[in-house]
Amino acid sequence: MNERQQAYFRKKLLDWKSEILSQSKLTIEQMQTDSLHLADPADRASSETDHSLELRTRDRQRKLISKIDSAIRRIDNGEYGYCEETGEPIGLRRLEARPTATLSLEAQEQHERREKVHRDD
Template identity: 40%
Template structure:
């Protein structure tokens, strides 16, 4: 696969999901994944170090709060990593850039804003609406 060179940026005047665009998004996703993996590694290391240092009650409470926030962040990053890996798989399979529910083009703007997107905005909003309705006991 040919690597993206220089300052290439996908634009809507070119064919949708051509090889340059696919290479661009693959590169973006891999960089994002590497960054998230490094952040997760750093957070895990910091939590281990905090366990050794937390001695007093107030310090322990603060440490526990920070640990919870770190775990929440870690969980969010884990879900994001799964989405990134799924997007990379879709690039390999040839389905990247298309909604997994409708098969329609997701669009460059959405992918540039969120390269791991796998749904049309309308489909994502409908899912979120159903989820909120279910959580509130409606529907």
């Protein structure tokens, strides 16, 4: 992977992280302003369910930020874009679709087949 490609993916990852963090701030602000002291029990239950779903989404995004940070570290170390299992380059189309990918498409498919076999036991 050349320097221009690395710079492109670094910017893509940093922009993605920034977007997630700004969405997270908006969620926190919204949750702080929303009133949980609703008179109607159905409205309160609906509001609490919405908050619970939003918090689960934010937890998944927190894990995604960790993967983004890991990808940026791999760029810094010169390891970005190479499969962790085979050492072969990960295709640019795969990285474009999933910038945090650590496995080539073939290795990922093989990994998923192994998971399916073990899950079916």
